[in-house]
Amino acid sequence: MTVTGTTVAISLKMYFTGARTLEYCRSLADLAERDPGVRSGTTDLIVLPTFVWLSAALGAVRDSKVHIGAQDLATEDSGAFTGEVSGAELAEIGCTHVEVGHAERRSLFHETDTIIAAKIQAAFRHGLIPILCVGEPTRTNPMTAAELCTRELLSAVTTAQGGSEPPDRMIIAYEPFWAIGAAQPAPSSYVAEVCQRVRIALADQLRDFAIIYGGSAGPGLLTDLGTSVDGLFLGRFAHDPGAVAAVLSEATLRREHQSAQILPDPHPDSKT
Numbered sequence: 001m002t003v004t005g006t007t008v009a010i011s012l013k014m015y016f017t018g019a020r021t022l023e024y025c026r027s028l029a030d031l032a033e034r035d036p037g038v039r040s041g042t043t044d045l046i047v048l049p050t051f052v053w054l055s056a057a058l059g060a061v062r063d064s065k066v067h068i069g070a071q072d073l074a075t076e077d078s079g080a081f082t083g084e085v086s087g088a089e090l091a092e093i094g095c096t097h098v099e100v101g102h103a104e105r106r107s108l109f110h111e112t113d114t115i116i117a118a119k120i121q122a123a124f125r126h127g128l129i130p131i132l133c134v135g136e137p138t139r140t141n142p143m144t145a146a147e148l149c150t151r152e153l154l155s156a157v158t159t160a161q162g163g164s165e166p167p168d169r170m171i172i173a174y175e176p177f178w179a180i181g182a183a184q185p186a187p188s189s190y191v192a193e194v195c196q197r198v199r200i201a202l203a204d205q206l207r208d209f210a211i212i213y214g215g216s217a218g219p220g221l222l223t224d225l226g227t228s229v230d231g232l233f234l235g236r237f238a239h240d241p242g243a244v245a246a247v248l249s250e251a252t253l254r255r256e257h258q259s260a261q262i263l264p265d266p267h268p269d270s271k272t
Helices: 018-034 036-040 051-060 087-093 103-108 113-125 142-161 188-202 221-228 241-261
Strands: 006-011 043-048 066-070 097-100 129-134 170-174 209-214 231-234
Touching (some): 018 066, 018 241, 051 087, 113 129, 129 142
Parallel strands (some): 043 066, 066 097, 209 231
């Protein structure tokens, strides 16, 4: 067993006012200072505010280990694209991550696989770590769901790479559409099998990637999912900083449990 880090990402969507966004980000910066996993770098804590408050949020978490990312980006870097925000701008102000391909972008704004691939490519161009969202629209069986997710992922990444080397880092957010906004997340056994199948399918395609689960995710779920995922993508259940603290504590306990399973070789120089 390999001890892995944990990624905890939070999308604020369009729920918060500016004042609440800044208060929330300051609270997370305080949590990051106290949490041993975030302090040591074994847990990545990422917050995605709205475009309007990105710069202020960056200021609110300055000198902390909280990462700030955007909820979307343009396919192009500059030009006559009214209302768009480019990856170049996001990188310039200090963002490190960007969400791409969320179910709401696909359904409400009709983003196609081609558009999503172009946005992934734009993120790569500017050193932004993409959080690429994939998921099946309706509940099916884990094998079918994993095949659909893998097709979406490879379509976006292969097109974005253009035949070049795999990207240094990607975060894959598995978010089954039918679980987003639901009262409960998808069943843990279902999520675990989908994520394990996707991980195996991508092992030879990507150099470094994490798989996190989103879709009504909250405290307790990381423990239930165990090592089948590398973290969680939180939404409304993370509006209370106390819930985020609980998830971060779970991440630390999970890592300690993993470490306890790895026993050092008492005779490292011996040969069999």
